[in-house]
Amino acid sequence: MKRFMYSAFVAFLSSAAMIVVLARLVPGPRAPAPDAGRTIALEELARHATAQDCWMAIEGGVYDVTDYAPSHPAPPRVLLDWCGREATAAFGDKGAGRPHIPESRELLETFRVGTLR
Ligand code: HEM
Numbered sequence: 001m002k003r004f005m006y007s008a009f010v011a012f013l014s015s016a017a018m019i020v021v022l023a024r025l026v027p028g029p030r031a032p033a034p035d036a037g038r039t040i041a042l043e044e045l046a047r048h049a050t051a052q053d054c055w056m057a058i059e060g061g062v063y064d065v066t067d068y069a070p071s072h073p074a075p076p077r078v079l080l081d082w083c084g085r086e087a088t089a090a091f092g093d094k095g096a097g098r099p100h101i102p103e104s105r106e107l108l109e110t111f112r113v114g115t116l117r
Helices: 001-026 078-079 087-093 102-109
Strands: 039-040 052-056 061-064 112-117
Touching: 052 087, 061 102
Parallel strands: 039 112
Antiparallel strands: 052 061, 061 112
8 A cells, every 4th residue: 555655655746846847848828939930021021011010120120019009108100100111210219219128028029929121
């Protein structure tokens, strides 16, 4: 009986360790992915130019900010005017000569879908 209990305990520990290892291998739903996606041309970027489907290119990356746009703190047009476009300068100075805070850049990275061709 003691031997059985010992085996069961070892089996339980192995399973728990396996679950921890597998959980680390599976990425989260919004894990930052610096190499995410593929190469995207300006023509394809331009096809995602609405509030319901909003991509923008910033510093060589392409980002799908559709889900984020409603929570952006500025009035909607400030962000939506850049859907489908190369928006490095606009993101860089918020259209007002002031940069986004570093956390905004980190947040942006979580929406990456590819690299601008
Ligand atoms: C590309 C065009 C964009 C423009 C012109 C722009 C402009 C602005 C402006 C004017 C503010 C200040 C709002 C306020 O304090 O009332 C702001 C804040 C913010 N924006 Fe943007 N934004 C752009 C894109 C983005 C994107 C793509 C993200 C993230 C995915 C983002 C994330 C934020 C965050 C987190 C803040 C609050 C913190 C901060 O000021 O950095 N923005 N933005």
